[in-house]
C-alpha cells in the first residue's frame with residue numbers, strides 16, 4: 033500500500049509536517065545540565081499527596097539546575113474533568129509555594145513558548161504526528177467496534193494466548209487494503225489510529241531509570257491506540273509528542289507508568305525523537321493491618337493534598353516532610369542547617385529510594401511542630417487566622433471579636449522560635465489543645481476530663497485546690513504569685529526545697545512542684561501546660577476561681 037496516499041486519505045486537513053513542529057517548538061537554549069521537567073495532572077479536582085511529592089521533586093530538580101518547570105494539563109478524559117480544575121491545581125500548588133515557569137494558566141490560557149500546554153488544545157499537533165507515522169508505515173486506521181474487540185479477546189483467551197490485545201495476526205485492521213479503508217470512510221465509519229508495532233517479543237529494550245538503574249523489558253508488540261476516533265490522543269501518544277515538543281529533559285512520573293515504558297520507548301523510536309531521561313517515583317505507602325499498600329484516595333483522608341490544608345498543617349512542614357521521603361539525608365541536613373531555607377537543600381536523584389516510603393504521620397507532625405515553633409508570634413497569629421477564615425468560620429469569628437485576648441494567649445505558648453512549646457503541628461489543633469485559654473469564651477464547656485497524676489490521691493489534690501481557692505487573691509506579678517504559692521505549699525506540709533525533697537521524699541506529701549501540678553490540673557485540666565501564672569493572668573480572676581471550684585465539685 034502507498035502509505036503517503038493512505039496518510040492523505042486519513043488526514044486530508046493536515047498540511048504541516050513534523051519538520052514544521054520542530055521549527056515551531058525549537059530546542060531550548062539552556063545549559064547542558066539544565067533540567068526541563070513538568071507536572072502533568074488531569075484536572076479532576078483531586079490532588080494526591082503523591083502528585084505533590086512528584087511535583088516537589090520535579091520542581092527542585094528544574095530549579096536547582098537552572099532549568100524550566102512546566103504545568104501540562106492532561107485533559108483528554110472529559111468525563112473525569114471538573115470545572116475550574118486547572119485553577120484549582122495552580123492555586124493548591126501556589127499555596128505550597130510551587131509556581132511554574134511555563135504552562136497552562138487557566139482554561140485556554142497559557143504562559144510560555146511551547147503552548148498550548150493543555151492537551152485538548154493540541155489536536156492539530158497530534159494529528160500531524162499521527163499522519164507522519166502513517167506515512168512511515170507505523171500507523172493505520174482501525175475500525176473495530178467494542179464488540180469486535182471483546183470477541184477478539186475471548187478468542188485469545190480460548191487460544192490460551194500469553195498476550196491479550198491487538199497485535200500481530202489478531203490485528204485484523206492491519207490487513208485492510210487502501211480500497212477497503214476508503215470504502216469504510218465513505219460510509220462514514222469512524223476510525224482510531226493504531227500504532228503498527230515493529231516490535232518482537234524476542235527482542236528486549238533497556239530503560240536507564242535515573243533512580244532504578246537499568247531495567248530490561250521485552251519489546252512492545254501491541255498495536256496500541258494512538259488517536260481515538262475523535263482525534264484525542266491516548267496518554268502514550270500524547271506523552272511522546274508533548275515531552276518531545278515541550279523539550280522535556282526529565283520525565284518524572286509515578287511508578288505505575290513503568291510497565292508501559294516499552295510502548296513509550298517504541299513511540300520515541302518510530303517518531304525518531306531522542307529519548308528523554310526517565311525517573312519513576314515510588315508511591316507513598318501505608319501500613320494497613322501489617323500490610324504495605326499505596327495511600328488510597330478512597331480509604332485514606334491523608335492521601336488528598338486538600339486534607340493538609342483543611343487541617344491547617346503548615347505547608348512548609350508538609351514539604352519538608354516530603355523532602356525527608358525523597359532524600360533520607362534531608363533530616364541530617366536540617367539539623368546541621370537549622371535556620372536555613374529548605375529550598376537550599378540540594379536534592380539528589382542518586383539518594384532517592386527505589387522502594388516506596390511508608391507515610392509517617394508522627395514524623396510529619398514532628399516536623400510541623402518544629403516549623404510552627406520557629407515562627408514569629410505574628411506569623412502564628414496570621415497562620416491561625418488565615419486557616420480559620422477558610423475552614424472554621426466560627427473560630428474565625430471568635431478570633432475577630434477577641435483579637436487582643438487572642439494575641440495575649442498566643443504569646444503564652446508561641447515563643448517566636450525561642451522558648452516555644454511544641455504542642456501544635458496544625459492550626460486546627462489550637463482551640464482544643466489550648467482549650468483552657470479559650471474555654472469560657474469559645475469552647476463554653478467545662479473540661480470533659482482532667483489528667484490526673486497516678487502517684488497522688490485525689491483527696492489530697494482536692495485538699496490543695498480547695499485551700500488555694502479559699503486563699504486566692506489576684507496576684508500582682510509572677511514572683512508575687514509564686515511566693516504566695518510557695519508559702520501555702522509550705523504551710524500545707526509540702527517541701528519547697530527540691531534538694532531536701534529528693535533526699536527524703538517520704539517525709540512530705542509532695543514537693544512544691546507537685547503542689548503546682550495540682551493547681552495546673554484544676555485550672556487547665558492538664559498535667560503539662562505553658563507557664564501557669566500567664567494562664568491565670570490571661571483568663572482572669574473570675575474564671576480562675578470558677579475553675580478551681582469546678583474541679584472540686586467534679587471530683
Ligand code: GLU
Nearest residue numbers: 072073074106271284285
Ligand atoms: N497525567 C498523568 C498522570 O497523572 C501524567 C503522568 C506523567 O507525568 O507523564 O499520571
